[in-house]
Amino acid sequence: MDRVLSTRDREVFLRIAIDQLPSASREAYLSLSTIYGNPTVIAQDVLKANNFEIQVRGEIHLAVFPETSRMNHDCAPNSQYCLDPARLTHYVHAACSISANEEITISYTSPLQPYADRRSYLQNAFHFTCICARCKSGKRSDAVLTQIDSLQETLVDWWPGSTATIETADKLVRLYEEQALHGFLDSGYGLAALTYNSFGDTEAAKKYARLAAEIVAMKDGPGVAAYESWDSVAKDPEGHWSWRTRVFR
Template sequence: GGHYDQPQTCRFSSGDDSTCLAGQSLLLTPQPDILVADYPCGINGTDCNYVPKHKWTHSSPCFKSTESDDKFCVFTDTNFANGRGASFVMSGRRAAYLATNPGFVEPDLTKDTNQDIETSALYRMKEFPGKGMGLEAKKHIRRGDLIMANTVSLMIDYRVFDEITKEDYMQLQVAAVDNLPAPHRAAVLELSTHHATNLSHIEKIDKLTATNAFDIAPDADDEDQDHSFFVVFPEIARMNHDCRPNADYYYDHATLTQYIHALRDIMPGEEITLSYINPAMTRADRMRRLKRIWGFDCACHLCTQAQKSADASDKRIEQIKGLYWEFRNKKQDSRATPQMAELLISLYEQERLGGSMYEGYALAALEYNGVGDPWTATKFARLAIEYGLTTVGDKDADVKDMLQLAEDPWSHWSWMQRTKTRMGWGKKEDDDSD
């Protein structure tokens, strides 16, 4: 989730395509080949005197939002990521803003991404009974190893689904796919439509985006965007779901890249899996959600284990949920202690929630530091960093916070914070809660 509480001088209210400087309007008349979208100044604090333009190789007709003056169109750049290409369905100023990201401007940043599945030394694609295609490890992959990195193929602003008609956005989705360079377009069109057959081209593209897209939350620093993005990465989309997956993903906004790392050692012959949902839910909740959104009955090991084991797992999940808020509570009445954080870590381990370990370690680091135990705090901060690098990435605010704690616990914001708050020492602002 993002924080949008920074002071702003020239805020774009959502749905306002005007800029903080008068006279810079968007050129959104569709043109057969090249479309140049102005990049309005002020968006996320950018320099109002610098207005780069981006040349898109394809555009589309635009559809006006029912809720604002924004127009939504397709912007394709076939040169993006060294010729792989990408299509964006969003307003012109959002597309132009994204085109200033390092991933666009510095092609070197994405030169090692987008490995072909066919030539990968790490995995192969094969059929898994009851699940369609999936990826199987070819060799021993160690915990923390990078498995795959994909730049966005198709990126749709969620506003599009709310603010233009279904008929119109389906048309934009089709143009977005059709505009991609041929090999990339073929990879998208081969994706799973989850058992649906005899679909028209338009229906097929709608079904395959629904089956394969990830929800990507906006960048926490992005003041202009409060909707998520709906994004397809065709190679990553081949990984099937497991409630206790062996791999995890995070998205890097700067390079428009989704990274997949191993959560634990993966043996040759094992399927490489991701969790499509928050895995820290009870069995019934997980199964209901997977059925509702993806339409399959989860038959993973955790969902099919004996009732006694399933009940024990659900009880641990309930306890995890109960403990979690004690740590988030920075007020005097929080019952959080370092021992409670140790329990949370143990519950994550018992549940094999590899993707949550970094969070458990980070909370333990803060609780130990909060009561003045710098060495145990540093131990957990180092663990949080190691696990965080593979599950949330080095740019994550919590990972950066843990680096600071590990370097100097005494000058970290959390030093003696719990004790002070509990005892009513120090300034009143200690009462700040999230």
């Protein structure tokens, strides 16, 4: 069984690593926000408050990227990010239009969870209470998430008695947009692509498949299977199994 290091020993080893960084990198790390504010464990405190999990060669590591670590949380973030383990790089992309002087935000948890679950996680993990617009609206925002789940269940029903329509897909996309979940719209766009394709509208199918692929690339990188899947629909909607499957219902 692996020996668990004591708090003191963890701090010692982390400080050895930090002290070997170039001075600018060391200063950038130590100037990041902390949770407990205890200078005797500052290396661990910074790590706890600012880490991103990244899998390198099958092993999970905790990485700190000083620039992106300074981005604040929002349950309706205007940006989306992904980690590239091959390049040890943290990419951040705008998920919607961002005005001049508007703060760039990311989400520290899944915005698709109910607001009580999001708030509980953020409080336990980062010791702050989220007061974003979606959390302030609370139950009203949760009601929209329930609608989103219901519409998605309808759209993934491919049996002959399915009630899925183009209007259902349009409403799903609209609800995501109303909640400002632009960086998490891959499911919405993807289902819209398949729905339009199932009714024979290839141009709309291509449009939404391209949008789904773009969101997947922002979230998980362009090399994942989901990106390839939506990219394939965008390039050849008529070659996809969903093509015109609902035309004669």
